[in-house]
Structures are given as C-alpha cells and as structure tokens.
Amino acid sequence: MKMTLRQLEVFEAIARSGQVSKAAQWLGMTGPAASMALAELEKQLSVRLFERVGNRLRLNAQGAQLLPLATELLAQASKVEALFNASGAVLAGELKVGASTTIGNFLLAKAAVAFGQQHLDALVDVSIHNTSAVIEQVANFEVELGFIEGHCVDRRLDVRAWHQDHLCVFCHPAHPLAGRKVSVDEVRQQYWVLREEGSGTREHFVNAAHALGLHPEARFCFSTADAIKLAVKQGAGLGVLSELALERELARRELALIEVTGLSITRPFFLIRHKSRQSTALANAFVQFCQNFFNIQERPVV
Structure with missing residues (x-):
C-alpha cells in the first residue's frame, strides 16, 4: 500500500471542514493539489469516502470508519516527529547516563531531579560507577552519555572537557x-x-x-x-x-x-559519547540543561 500521511491529512481536513478549498487553505495547499490527494487516497483504498451534498462533502460509511484511524495515525506521526526533533518543546522518554562517583553523587543527582521537574515526561536514569566502568558503559552502548573524572583514550568515544x-x-x-x-x-x-x-x-x-x-x-x-x-x-x-x-x-x-x-x-571533568551513536534530542537537552544549571562555559573538544 502506498497511502501517504499527506493524503490522510487532506482526508481529515476535508472531513472536518466539509470543503476541499477550506481544507487546502488549512494545509497551505492549492485546491487542485488537495483534490488530487483525495482522489489518490480513494484510488489506493478502492472506495469512495465522501458524498457530495450541495456544495459540501459529507463522510459516507467508509469515510466514517477511516476518520478515527487516520486521526490516530497522524497523532502518532506527530509524536514521532516531536521525539526526534532537537528543537521540539516536548521532551519525553528515558535517558540513560553513566557518571563517575563524584560527578554522579554531587552534581548529576541534583541536575537529573531538576530536569525531571521541568520535563515531566522525561526520565534521566543515572548509574554511578568509577571512571573506567563508565567508559565501558558508553563503549558498549549501555548508556548514551558518560560524565567522568579520569582521562579516556578509547578511540571509539568522543571526549569533551565539560567542567x-x-x-x-x-x-x-x-x-x-x-x-x-x-x-x-x-x-x-x-x-x-x-x-x-x-x-x-x-x-x-x-x-x-x-x-x-x-x-x-x-x-x-x-x-x-x-x-x-x-x-x-x-x-x-x-x-x-x-x-x-x-x-x-x-x-x-x-x-x-x-x-x-x-x-x-x-x-577537568569530561563528557563522553560514542562516535557511532547519533545523539537524541533528550540527551542534547540534558547536556544543555547541565551547562546552564552549573553555569558551565563551553569547552574545547579534547
């Protein structure tokens, strides 16, 4: 099936507005483009979704069945975009962090709680070990971020002076x-x-x-x-x-x-990440939060 999210957006907008022209205006499209998207969706599904009543379109039985499913699909797609959009305002999910003893007990414990109070759908899970154990955690993809007190020479990891x-x-x-x-x-x-x-x-x-x-x-x-x-x-x-x-x-x-x-x-304290792991929006937001929380100035890469 080659149905697209854009087609479902057009379908939902027409169902809400009752008019192709108004739906196109809501979505920033031209009227012909919206009409074509609806026609392609009906062709993919092999059904008609609307009946014309005067100058308006009204959902038929097949369209009424599709509407709640389309709305749910579009909502889930929006959540996916927000989750992986670094500039998104909503931060959610679990971030696993490894920290060596001093940093974990006296800095990150406070920062994780304060971050969670600002972002209620996010959880920062901080595991505390010595430096060598944290390096292993990051290298083995067990945690996304590592905050360490000792030096790291593992070439798989990106090391930045942090505090x-x-x-x-x-x-x-x-x-x-x-x-x-x-x-x-x-x-x-x-x-x-x-x-x-x-x-x-x-x-x-x-x-x-x-x-x-x-x-x-x-x-x-x-x-x-x-x-x-x-x-x-x-x-x-x-x-x-x-x-x-x-x-x-x-x-x-x-x-x-x-x-x-x-x-x-x-x-120095160091922040370490795996070079082969793409940073998540949640990880980037937590690092930036710590910079502000502890008034840390940007430091050069080691």
Whole structure:
C-alpha cells in the first residue's frame, strides 16, 4: 500500500471542514493539489469516502470508519516527529547516563531531579560507577552519555572537557598537619586513604604527586567518599577527595585541609559519547540543561 500521511491529512481536513478549498487553505495547499490527494487516497483504498451534498462533502460509511484511524495515525506521526526533533518543546522518554562517583553523587543527582521537574515526561536514569566502568558503559552502548573524572583514550568515544573540579588533601582536625601549608617532604612518610584503582580521583592525584617525586602509599582503599572520610576521621591517614565531597564536613570542622606546596590538583571533568551513536534530542537537552544549571562555559573538544 502506498497511502501517504499527506493524503490522510487532506482526508481529515476535508472531513472536518466539509470543503476541499477550506481544507487546502488549512494545509497551505492549492485546491487542485488537495483534490488530487483525495482522489489518490480513494484510488489506493478502492472506495469512495465522501458524498457530495450541495456544495459540501459529507463522510459516507467508509469515510466514517477511516476518520478515527487516520486521526490516530497522524497523532502518532506527530509524536514521532516531536521525539526526534532537537528543537521540539516536548521532551519525553528515558535517558540513560553513566557518571563517575563524584560527578554522579554531587552534581548529576541534583541536575537529573531538576530536569525531571521541568520535563515531566522525561526520565534521566543515572548509574554511578568509577571512571573506567563508565567508559565501558558508553563503549558498549549501555548508556548514551558518560560524565567522568579520569582521562579516556578509547578511540571509539568522543571526549569533551565539560567542567572543572579541585581535589583537596585533608586529615583529622587533631592531626599535626591540619590547617597548615606544608612541603612535599612533610607528607612523604604519611599513609594515605585513597579511592580504588580505576577511579578518576585517584588517577589525577597520583599523577600530580608523582610529578613532584611523591609516591603516596595507600594504606586503605575505598570505593566511596563516605568510607574515605570515615577512615580519615578515625586517624587512618591523609585523604584526597573533591572539594564537592568535603563541603559539609569542613563546615562542621569534622575534617581539616592540608595545602601541599606545588601540588596542583585542579582537574577537568569530561563528557563522553560514542562516535557511532547519533545523539537524541533528550540527551542534547540534558547536556544543555547541565551547562546552564552549573553555569558551565563551553569547552574545547579534547
């Protein structure tokens, strides 16, 4: 069957208006073009759909059967167009996002809720893992967007610098180094409480430390910020986490910062997508929403 949506649009418009000329005006067509579209539809279906009553067209029994079906088909087609139209005002469906721990817990959890409150038919499903696991999720098409703290060298993925973060060295408030600016030598013999292997936080800190000739010995490793903070509060060693994760404890003076001379631990966050996957309107809208929500400036592609 070669029936077209345009033919159904003409049919529905004539059924509503009762006149070919008025239907053509509604649809921005010429009268002859509308008449031809109706004639082609009737030819495809091998039935007449209208009876002429004076200067008007009235649905016959076959036309009355077709009208609700045509209306439903046209409505579904409009939904498809809206779903895949990046400039469409209506955003609906589920967006799967992978985020490394700091970004997921302290940024995207808030952004996903705020986005959902603005777009009630959209759901942002955020799964939180370490950087290496998020890279695998994006590479395997398990999520459409990945937000990571560590570097990504997978050539299948497009990597863009997205945001900035600052890592902090911290300790128990009673530690001898608490609140001080110290040299690398003064922390050289300290034990450390770090994130697990594969963590972007750990990767960035260790690389920065090695650049200063500091080789931190991890006495304990944990996969969550809360576990690291608890261990440091118990005196297990010095910790390193994002300032985003320490805000509450520092305000309550449950932890204290240490400034290590020469240790530069400002780091980028990255947005990653699969190069072979076409971005959906929902994904693009969420990325733009996050840019505005966190006041992020556009950054160059890595």
